[in-house]
Amino acid sequence: MSYFDAASSAPLHPVARQALLASLDEGWADPARLYREGRRARLLLDAAREAAADAVGCRPDELVFTPSGTRAVHAGISGALAGRRRVGRHLVVSAVEHSSVLHSAAALETDGGSVTEVGVDRAGSVSPGAYADALREDTALACLQSANHEVGTVQPVAEVAAACRAAGVPLLVDAAQSLAWGPVEGDWSLLVGSAHKWGGPAGVGLLAVRKGVRFAAQGPADERESGRAAGFENIPAVVAAAASLRAVRAEAAEEDARLRELTERIRARVPGLVPDVEVVGDPVRRLPHVVTFSCLYVDGETLLHELDRAGFSVSSGSSCTSSTLTPSHVLKAMGVLSEGNVRVSLPLGTTGDDVERFLGVLPGTVASVRERLGATAVTAPAPAPASAPSLVVDALGKRCPIPVIELAKVIGDVPVGGTVTVLADDEAARLDIPAWCEMRSQEYVGEEPAERGAAYVVRRLS
Amino acid sequence: MSYFDAASSAPLHPVARQALLASLDEGWADPARLYREGRRARLLLDAAREAAADAVGCRPDELVFTPSGTRAVHAGISGALAGRRRVGRHLVVSAVEHSSVLHSAAALETDGGSVTEVGVDRAGSVSPGAYADALREDTALACLQSANHEVGTVQPVAEVAAACRAAGVPLLVDAAQSLAWGPVEGDWSLLVGSAHKWGGPAGVGLLAVRKGVRFAAQGPADERESGRAAGFENIPAVVAAAASLRAVRAEAAEEDARLRELTERIRARVPGLVPDVEVVGDPVRRLPHVVTFSCLYVDGETLLHELDRAGFSVSSGSSCTSSTLTPSHVLKAMGVLSEGNVRVSLPLGTTGDDVERFLGVLPGTVASVRERLGATAVTAPAPAPASAPSLVVDALGKRCPIPVIELAKVIGDVPVGGTVTVLADDEAARLDIPAWCEMRSQEYVGEEPAERGAAYVVRRLS
Numbered sequence: 001m002s003y004f005d006a007a008s009s010a011p012l013h014p015v016a017r018q019a020l021l022a023s024l025d026e027g028w029a030d031p032a033r034l035y036r037e038g039r040r041a042r043l044l045l046d047a048a049r050e051a052a053a054d055a056v057g058c059r060p061d062e063l064v065f066t067p068s069g070t071r072a073v074h075a076g077i078s079g080a081l082a083g084r085r086r087v088g089r090h091l092v093v094s095a096v097e098h099s100s101v102l103h104s105a106a107a108l109e110t111d112g113g114s115v116t117e118v119g120v121d122r123a124g125s126v127s128p129g130a131y132a133d134a135l136r137e138d139t140a141l142a143c144l145q146s147a148n149h150e151v152g153t154v155q156p157v158a159e160v161a162a163a164c165r166a167a168g169v170p171l172l173v174d175a176a177q178s179l180a181w182g183p184v185e186g187d188w189s190l191l192v193g194s195a196h197k198w199g200g201p202a203g204v205g206l207l208a209v210r211k212g213v214r215f216a217a218q219g220p221a222d223e224r225e226s227g228r229a230a231g232f233e234n235i236p237a238v239v240a241a242a243a244s245l246r247a248v249r250a251e252a253a254e255e256d257a258r259l260r261e262l263t264e265r266i267r268a269r270v271p272g273l274v275p276d277v278e279v280v281g282d283p284v285r286r287l288p289h290v291v292t293f294s295c296l297y298v299d300g301e302t303l304l305h306e307l308d309r310a311g312f313s314v315s316s317g318s319s320c321t322s323s324t325l326t327p328s329h330v331l332k333a334m335g336v337l338s339e340g341n342v343r344v345s346l347p348l349g350t351t352g353d354d355v356e357r358f359l360g361v362l363p364g365t366v367a368s369v370r371e372r373l374g375a376t377a378v379t380a381p382a383p384a385p386a387s388a389p390s391l392v393v394d395a396l397g398k399r400c401p402i403p404v405i406e407l408a409k410v411i412g413d414v415p416v417g418g419t420v421t422v423l424a425d426d427e428a429a430r431l432d433i434p435a436w437c438e439m440r441s442q443e444y445v446g447e448e449p450a451e452r453g454a455a456y457v458v459r460r461l462s
Numbered sequence: 463m464s465y466f467d468a469a470s471s472a473p474l475h476p477v478a479r480q481a482l483l484a485s486l487d488e489g490w491a492d493p494a495r496l497y498r499e500g501r502r503a504r505l506l507l508d509a510a511r512e513a514a515a516d517a518v519g520c521r522p523d524e525l526v527f528t529p530s531g532t533r534a535v536h537a538g539i540s541g542a543l544a545g546r547r548r549v550g551r552h553l554v555v556s557a558v559e560h561s562s563v564l565h566s567a568a569a570l571e572t573d574g575g576s577v578t579e580v581g582v583d584r585a586g587s588v589s590p591g592a593y594a595d596a597l598r599e600d601t602a603l604a605c606l607q608s609a610n611h612e613v614g615t616v617q618p619v620a621e622v623a624a625a626c627r628a629a630g631v632p633l634l635v636d637a638a639q640s641l642a643w644g645p646v647e648g649d650w651s652l653l654v655g656s657a658h659k660w661g662g663p664a665g666v667g668l669l670a671v672r673k674g675v676r677f678a679a680q681g682p683a684d685e686r687e688s689g690r691a692a693g694f695e696n697i698p699a700v701v702a703a704a705a706s707l708r709a710v711r712a713e714a715a716e717e718d719a720r721l722r723e724l725t726e727r728i729r730a731r732v733p734g735l736v737p738d739v740e741v742v743g744d745p746v747r748r749l750p751h752v753v754t755f756s757c758l759y760v761d762g763e764t765l766l767h768e769l770d771r772a773g774f775s776v777s778s779g780s781s782c783t784s785s786t787l788t789p790s791h792v793l794k795a796m797g798v799l800s801e802g803n804v805r806v807s808l809p810l811g812t813t814g815d816d817v818e819r820f821l822g823v824l825p826g827t828v829a830s831v832r833e834r835l836g837a838t839a840v841t842a843p844a845p846a847p848a849s850a851p852s853l854v855v856d857a858l859g860k861r862c863p864i865p866v867i868e869l870a871k872v873i874g875d876v877p878v879g880g881t882v883t884v885l886a887d888d889e890a891a892r893l894d895i896p897a898w899c900e901m902r903s904q905e906y907v908g909e910e911p912a913e914r915g916a917a918y919v920v921r922r923l924s
Binding site: 020070231233 | 467473474483489496497500530531532533536562565568569656665684693697766769774
């Protein structure tokens with residue numbers, strides 16, 4: 001079995017396990033109490049806070065532990081917004097933030113505030129200039145991830161932080177995906193992390209708020225964690241989180257180089273091994289352990305299932321998985337193909353052999369899924385030009401990747417210059433038909449309203 | 463060392479430890495994922511939910527896990543209030559709820575809602591009739607603890623639940639202190655628990671919401687735990703929590719009887735061993751493992767410190783501890799003495815020998831604290847009546863228990879029928895001077911405004 005989904009949750013690091021066990025007997029008491037069990041718990045908590053703050057690059061009194069990264073995001077955004085309520089109620093986020101950030105933004109909008117989503121390029125990166133342009137007089141807070149969780153693209157945080165500083169707007173950095181690899185550079189104001197992403201236990205997030213940043217914790221009052229994270233402290237888990245962060249940092253440089261070589265191997269070789277694949281995400285400014293690609297004419301759920309049967313655990317931003325009906329907002333914002341999407345994120349210690357086995361299994365797996373979908377014909381060259389100048393394909397009620405498969409099947413039936421109109425009501429078609437055109441050098445003319453769903457018009461160029 | 467503060471946090475139960483270790487290797491993956499590590503995590507989570515629901519007495523789909531009891535209270539109250547927003551924004555709570563409930567109530571008030579606090583009798587119990595009277599047309603939610611965390615008094619939950627049901631108001635029961643001992647009786651609508659109170663790990667609370675109860679989760683959307691508890695699930699801890707709840711329930715009947723006998727021993731013998739002690743809380747309708755008493759003329763922090771040195775870890779609701787400047791709201795609502803307050807809450811497995819050692823150490827410890835405060839003279843019989851018909855004692859700037867000690871020292875200096883007026887600005891005096899009068903059969907005349915603090919007037923009766 002090869003677990004290749006570290007970006008969802010990393011297996012528990014041996015140091016985390018060890019620290020957790022060691023502190024179970026020392027860290028269960030209430031650290032607010034004055035008796036010895038309480039003092040002992042307090043000492044553990046203080047030491048963990050110092051270690052975590054050191055790794056984050058802040059003062060211990062600037063950092064609190066939360067029950068998860070999501071809770072850290074919620075608390076950080078709501079607290080920073082409330083702290084600058086008098087400035088305004090405008091929030092800037094990138095379009096590719098984690099759902100916890102986007103859901104916080106949606107909550108602000110429901111509550112009468114306003115949100116600007118800064119778009120990204122085809123590699124998934126924001127432009128510092130575009131980000132700076134989104135800052136307004138009434139901007140209370142800006143949020144930017146350090147690196148994207150789906151495609152691994154590293155964002156220009158230092159540049160954006162400088163622009164925010166110049167505008168007097170605090171920047172919250174969601175560092176969940178990158179904290180294992182090093183501190184976040186640049187002059188950020190708030191920072192969020194999640195322990196189970198770096199091999200720490202579940203149940204621990206962290207929120208750093210720089211001194212001087214206006215912050216008003218929301219929700220009912222609670223004296224724990226400087227009033228910023230309500231509820232009894234989970235000290236054994238916090239100790240394990242801090243110890244494992246220190247441990248992964250100690251091996252970060254070496255593992256970064258090693259895993260980067262392995263993901264580079266996947267990036268370089270998958271397009272040759274599997275026809276009609278788009279590797280997405282920035283090829284250079286990227287996390288060392290993440291590589292993402294999408295396969296035309298493939299149903300993401302079936303592909304995941306087949307890879308699981310072959311012993312590989314990966315995730316997908318495709319809409320055609322049972323957990324979601326819309327394509328990943330990240331792939332959508334990038335404008336890249338979402339069908340047959342696969343994210344490989346290697347945990348520490350992944351070997352070259354694991355990766356070679358994956359590369360060995362992938363082509364056959366994709367081919368078998370395509371065969372099952374009747375999509376083998378579409379990889380053949382288009383037949384000779386036919387007479388009909390335009391065709392309409394009715395893919396209403398068909399889930400991805402069927403509308404794209406139907407399109408590919410008939411494009412050869414219209415002459416060069418002719419059009420195919422695809423009627424589809426699956427949300428993924430809106431993303432995947434233009435992406436297909438880009439990949440196959442056909443022209444995407446545009447979308448027209450239709451009685452049901454939408455009509456996507458494609459012109460044959462070659 | 464004897465740890466006698468299980469009501470704050472219980473030491474980890476061996477079964478919890480075992481279950482936690484066993485699930486660390488199985489429960490770290492994302493249970494929303496379709497690959498085998500995810501499915502395995504989902505199975506663990508589902509099994510834990512079933513076990514916990516069985517212990518609570520609800521359906522598995524009515525129960526979610528939260529990061530703490532406090533978070534369960536916050537989510538339960540805010541969700542139930544929002545769900546019944548159209549009915550009104552009135553909340554009923556007892557005056558002796560846990561701070562997480564009272565802070566939620568305060569948040570509602572800040573937000574424009576209204577709150578009725580139902581008082582308690584001297585034993586700490588609400589009256590079902592008084593509780594029913596507090597329910598109004600616009601009452602969205604009522605909250606009542608199953609048992610009090612500071613004095614152990616068991617509340618008449620079934621009767622209050624019936625009154626709420628009759629009025630069409632959902633009742634949220636904070637069962638944090640009692641869940642180890644058995645399910646909550648009566649027709650409750652929402653229920654909250656906290657694993658570290660029953661020997662489970664920190665980081666796990668539970669929130670049950672009966673089908674049919676209107677509920678609208680607050681905060682940014684999140685798909686985890688039926689949308690009621692945001693953030694990545696802490697599955698090893700949840701598994702450990704459920705397993706240990708089942709384990710403590712299996713030994714509950716036996717331990718209930720055993721610990722009840724031990725706390726009864728403390729209740730019965732402390733008044734004979736230590737002069738001027740008030741044992742508080744209901745002597746019969748009470749938790750088996752909790753006993754609370756207050757000692758006149760004693761500084762709570764010093765007493766805790768001395769008991770800690772003697773090897774006993776207990777807690778205190780006194781104001782004279784470094785963590786707080788006001789006496790416990792529970793003791794205040796009961797109208798009982800707060801100075802020298804000691805709560806003993808026995809963990810499972812406490813032996814008779816532990817308790818005997820405590821009873822052996824306590825009298826000398828209290829005496830030494832009193833001696834240090836110069837309070838030994840006050841236990842002597844009052845001297846012969848003196849001539850001054852009234853006296854004023856200036857205790858301004860003096861922290862508890864000094865104002866009461868000063869009062870006790872001079873009461874013999876006024877004739878029977880004469881008065882002593884104590885000037886004090888310590889908040890505890892407001893509670894402890896009347897309580898002293900009650901204990902020493904003197905008349906508390908009342909409080910008069912003063913330039914600084916307040917003037918408390920006491921008439922000598924004997």
